[in-house]
Amino acid sequence: AIWMTQSPSLLSASTGDRVTISCRMSQGISSYLAWYQQKPGKAPELLIYAASTLQSGVPSRFSGSGSGTDFTLTISCLQSEDFATYYCQQYYSFPSTFGQGTKVEIK
Amino acid sequence: EVQLVESGGGLVQPGGSLRLSCAASGFTVSSNYMSWVRQAPGKGLEWVSVIYSGGSTYYADSVKGRFTISRDNSKNTLYLQMNSLRAEDTAVYYCARSIAVAAHYFDYWGQGTLVTVSS
Numbered sequence: 001a002i003w004m005t006q007s008p009s010l011l012s013a014s015t016g017d018r019v020t021i022s023c024r025m026s027q028g029i030s031s032y033l034a035w036y037q038q039k040p041g042k043a044p045e046l047l048i049y050a051a052s053t054l055q056s057g058v059p060s061r062f063s064g065s066g067s068g069t070d071f072t073l074t075i076s077c078l079q080s081e082d083f084a085t086y087y088c089q090q091y092y093s094f095p096s097t098f099g100q101g102t103k104v105e106i107k
Numbered sequence: 108e109v110q111l112v113e114s115g116g117g118l119v120q121p122g123g124s125l126r127l128s129c130a131a132s133g134f135t136v137s138s139n140y141m142s143w144v145r146q147a148p149g150k151g152l153e154w155v156s157v158i159y160s161g162g163s164t165y166y167a168d169s170v171k172g173r174f175t176i177s178r179d180n181s182k183n184t185l186y187l188q189m190n191s192l193r194a195e196d197t198a199v200y201y202c203a204r205s206i207a208v209a210a211h212y213f214d215y216w217g218q219g220t221l222v223t224v225s226s
Contacts, residue, residue, distance in 0.1 A: 034212035034213075036152075036213075042218075043201055043216035043217060043218055043219055044152065044201075044213070044216055045216070046212065046213060046214050049210070049212045049214075050210075055214065087151065087152055089152075089212060089213075091210070091211040091212050094165070095154050095165070095167055096154050096211050096212075097154070098151055098152040098153070098154070099151070100151050101151050101152075
């Protein structure tokens with residue numbers, strides 16, 4: 001099984017900040033990584049797949065980078081609607097697994 | 108417009124059974140890879156099961172032998188039959204779509220249905 005370490009678990013930030021979330025794998029997964037945003041009481045929404053491809057309709061302030069074992073989600077200019085929990089997901093090996101989540105809260 | 112609507116959740120006693128449904132619109136369930144993903148209260152996401160377009164099915168170890176995924180092509184609906192339920196199965200269950208085996212990320216999700224296993 002592939003172990004995933006997502007960090008930080010909690011991130012306090014202000015509107016306008018640039019924030020980065022990390023996802024590290026226990027073994028290489030090429031670029032088979034996705035990022036999701038989840039708001040309280042709602043289903044997750046796909047932001048990025050293939051490590052860096054923005055899903056249609058997702059604002060360009062979201063970006064993803066990395067390959068192999070280290071991946072990053074960046075929000076370039078945090079907006080009020082971006083306060084949420086973010087999850088990474090590897091789909092390189094079966095079963096697909098998710099990171100523990102990063103909650104982005106208002107500072 | 109792609110839409111997924113789950114139903115069938117509720118309160119069930121340990122050892123009991125429940126069947127979840129996920130009605131799809133805007134695309135054909137049988138042409139895609141359909142999964143169930145669950146989220147225990149206050150916890151992260153856990154993949155549960157998938158049915159491929161060809162009909163093959165796979166399960167997480169935690170539910171293997173107790174849960175069965177299926178679909179009704181005529182109704183464009185996905186199901187999850189859950190037997191021998193345990194307290195640790197308590198979660199919101201989401202159905203979600205993937206477009207390919209090599210692209211097993213989820214581009215559309217339902218709103219979720221809550222399953223509570225408690226006496």
